Amino acid sequence: MGRAPCCSKVGLYRGPWTTKEDTLLINYIQAHGEGRWRSLPKKAGLLRCGKSCRLRWMNYLRPDIKRGNITPDEDDLIIRLHSLLGNRWSLIAGRLPGRTDNEIKNYWNSHLSKRLKNNTAGNKSKCMGESAGKRGDTKANNKRKQKEDSEGISSRNGEATTKTKIYLPRATRVCTSSVAKYINNIQSMIGSSSSNAEEGDHTNWGMSGLKVANNDGQAWASNNEEFDGLVCDHDLSCPISLQKDIMLDDIFEEYQQLLKADDHGPLDSFVESLLA
DNA sequence: AACCGTGCCAACCGCGCAACG
DNA sequence: ACGTTGCGCGGTTGGCACGGT
Structure with a gap:
């Protein structure tokens, strides 16, 4: 076999x-x-x-790869997305423009997992705040800096920005059955009135309305939609064949609502249902 | 100056799924 | 319906650079 x-x-x-x-x-x-x-x-x-x-x-x-330091905003976002999605690196990467799943995975394994391990759930906020400052003088950071210098890359994390710009991810292949399960879970979870996932629909779906189509990502014009201090770039010129993704956008909005609530009870169960 | 320990990260590996014939 | 192929994902590995002694 x-x-x-x-x-x-x-x-x-x-x-x-x-x-x-x-x-x-x-x-x-x-x-x-x-x-x-x-x-x-x-x-x-x-x-x-x-x-x-x-x-x-x-x-x-890939030309759109962003190299250099993970910014504090990205750091924070990775933590939050990981808490929601677990080790779905490709999905997390999809929300971080120019970052690859491998890079995020490595970053998580080498920085965040250890850091979070050292912090109890109680001082999570402290941990978040720490995330920016702690990276200042690590070996890894020096190494990165050297690399950036040699490559002429300028890190733009001099001052922590107050908002993180989040982009719809690149095309992510998610199996149809997973999506169906995902949708069912969410529907049962949030009692959503979203439309049904049609059986036999083999459109590629990204997580939460995150679309699909060609991989170059260029066709995606965007407008900004703010939520919880974050800015989400949404595409308005979505191909017609992908209209069903709008439903997943709805789902993502639900997800944003949970984030806004800043109450981890419902959020946790929400995530559990997704990952079940 | 040389050695050693540590940690980062590019690359590899195996698996699962969708598409295709 | 079934087998094969191609792709994408997450986990793991090993080389290398750096800091400490």
């Missing part, structure tokens, strides 16, 4: 990518677009497995 490996691995390079390989990959994707990862390496002249190419592109080479 079990699947065959994604590639034979025989005669393929592994480990760190060279700049030459990066260039080949970038050039190919610029010319032909993302996708067809399995056949991409051969066509691009890379001796890598497709999976490795995809990972390299998604986590490092």
Whole structure:
């Protein structure tokens, strides 16, 4: 049983990518677009497995990747989203423009999980406040700084901003059955009057109305919708085929209401129902 | 100056799901 | 209906850089 490996691995390079390989990959994707990862390496002249190419592109080479420090706002947002979603890194990443799931996962594992472990639930607020200051002089931060310096990246977290801008996530593949379960859970949870998830609808859905479609994210114009001190960029030019996502937007609004309430009782059970 | 411990992070791995034939 | 393929996700690993001694 079990699947065959994604590639034979025989005669393929592994480990760190060279700049030459990066260039080949970038050039190919610029010319032909993302996708067809399995056949991409051969066509691009890379001796890598497709999976490795995809990972390299998604986590490092994509032009919209934001590198540099996780800002205090992002830090806070990660904590909040993690408390709601658990280890759904791709969903969390979808709310942080330019951040990858891998980066957030790493950040969580190396910074936040330890920090939160050290803080009891009682002094959560203290923990949140700490999140910004504590990062000031860590080894990791120095390292990052060096990297930024060398790459000419300027960190924009000099002063903590009062609002975090949250974007609708990039396309996130969520299986239909999961969505159906998700929707059922939410409906039972919040008694929502939202429309039904139609069976057999294989539209790709992101979490909470987070849409789908092409991966470049460029087609998404946005307006700002504020909630709980946060700013959410919403798209108004959603493709017609994705109208059902509006329902998920409703769900997300419910979720925002819970956040606004700042009462973790209902929030917790809400999340539990999602993750059940 | 050399060694050692620690921690970050890029990359790998295995699994599950959807799409396709 | 079933098997195969392709993709995306979350968990884990290992190399490397840094700080401490």
